[in-house]
Amino acid sequence: MPNPNRSLLPLCLLVLLLAAPAAFAAEGESTPAAKQAAGASFSAVLQGDGTAALRALATVPTAQYAGTAATYRRCIIERFERATPAALVGEIADPFARAILAAYQDYWWHALIAPTRRDAFSAALLQKLRKLLGTSAASTKEFEALEPILAAQLRKHGYYSLQGETPPLRELMLWHKQETRDYDIVLPEGSEHVTVNLLDDFVSKGWSEYGSCGLGGTGGWTDEKAIFALAPGYPDLQGEDYRVSLLAHEGQHFADKHRTWKLESWELEYRAKLTELALADQISHKLLQAFAQNQSDDLSSPHAYANKRALAAISQRLRTQTTGDIELEKVPLGELRQAARETLIADTHQRDAAISAH
Template sequence: MDESKFYAYCLQGDVTAAYEYLRSIPNKSKKYQQLESKYYHRFFGGKPIYRFKTDDPWIRKVLLAYFQYFTSVLTGKNVEEVETRLVQSLVGLISDKDFIDNLDLIEEKLERIFQEKGYRFLGGVTSPFRGPYIWKITDKKNFMVELPHQTVEVTVYFLSNFIMQSWIHFATFGEKFAGGWAKEDGLYYVNESPKKKRTKLDSSEFQVSYLKHEAQHISDYSRFPNLQPKDLEYRAKLVELIYESKPIRLLKKFFYEAKHDPNFPHPYSSYILMTRLSKLAFGIEEIQTLENWKSVDSALIRNWACNLYNGHTEQLIVSGEGTVGVI
């Protein structure tokens, strides 16, 4: 089985397609038989068993509400209807005298309650679905980060002791998860993963795929404050390619992630990036196989990425600092 293809479906928010692909594999090994069983019981068996990393009854109820939401949206249920059920589940847990039907306001109240219980709660959307990050420990460290045409100093907050890591972690049983994110006050890094997947701070996974990627977001937030996620992700991924010594590592990730759907900023930005690189490398705006990319010189890929980045920056400057994007 091609695990990259399987998890790409999950990252695109389509667990049904991932499960059908898994089921289609003949003569599955014991590992994949167990994986199929896990997905069936969580998403399709009707009686999922959820794991809670806390004994607090109130927190368990909040987590259960989100777990049920994840299960529904990841299997193709109507998102608006599922969000309505999520509101109904959460509103009874915030002890508010006035009825609230706005998830953003509900999550603001949840954040305060979690803080009282010793946790940090970050709500909102990891496009295209809701799903909070809830953790207990935060440490910080400052870094100087070189980006195209500038060097920036950033503060990285290292987060650990999670009890929830939004929908991507849930959709993949923890095999994939958001490595971090950027906010105006600094970068947030998920410093918690299985031992076999832990990232060293001097690795390109951290220095390039996390640090430069997220620092580019920080830069763009101040320079183009209204820029939409798909343009932000496109620019940050180009920056990764500019500095990555082995671009095929990134191209493999972008190849499997690519999806022509603007509602999914990460997959869509990968789609745009791969089609434009394919045009430059092969003369055709159609994503090429990984085998074809293995024969392309790394220096050329980095140079093309730099040109695409500079061209995109020029388009944004022409459009003005209020632009929402150009892709």
């Protein structure tokens, strides 16, 4: 069971989120402008800005959207272009779990609509949770103290849970079932033994799924000892989405945490994304597309920031062998994988040298 007594960053946020940009791009019915607008809207949601997501969709006439893009547009407008949040707790029989999830969904909605007021909405959520938990949480003043109490209560009511923070928002995931498997993962710089908990029968998959109308969501995360993966997102446990974007990505995190470095969240993601591109075959272009459609200069969105840095670093390495701009999707797979591997190894050498110098 994950340890909620910390500010936790689910480290595989983009695993399931790959599906949405790819779906927009693959459709033949939506116009190119509509596909681009839907992708920009989706990226805005992942960065915690529902208002920007609405603005992006409004740049293209409704008639240009079709298929998945039209469904996404309609849901985003219904969800966020309103005065108050809709009740989306589903058919949860347990009153306590239903009340907790409703409190988080209310917080997610307000934080996504008004990102500059996230801290105030987070404080309001804390107070609401204290009231729902009663005397057991009466003396808590921070989420770090309250969340273990919340997790224990939810477990008594039949739910496994994840709290903490998936930047930029507070997180809540709820599920009923999980099983454990062990793997030895080959990485670009060695191998890593990992334990995976496959989670299933979900009631809540977190704020990113809520904010994206179900087209995206957290694919997994790690704690100090294991990987936690959402089983519904991995129907093929032999496929690259599972082996590369989950096992290798998270395995790289474990390997890096064993080092003497102190890495920021975006630095962990940067190295894990380089590992994905160094190992990917069939999903290589899908990864490139997903990274390109979710880039940011904002460190509070570590995945989007890491995407931009990883793509820029690989492009820079390839540019030493040619001139002009680099279109990564047109680079031969072998060259792309080699560039990603070399970029990761160079990053390792640079960090080791910095440690030795001090």
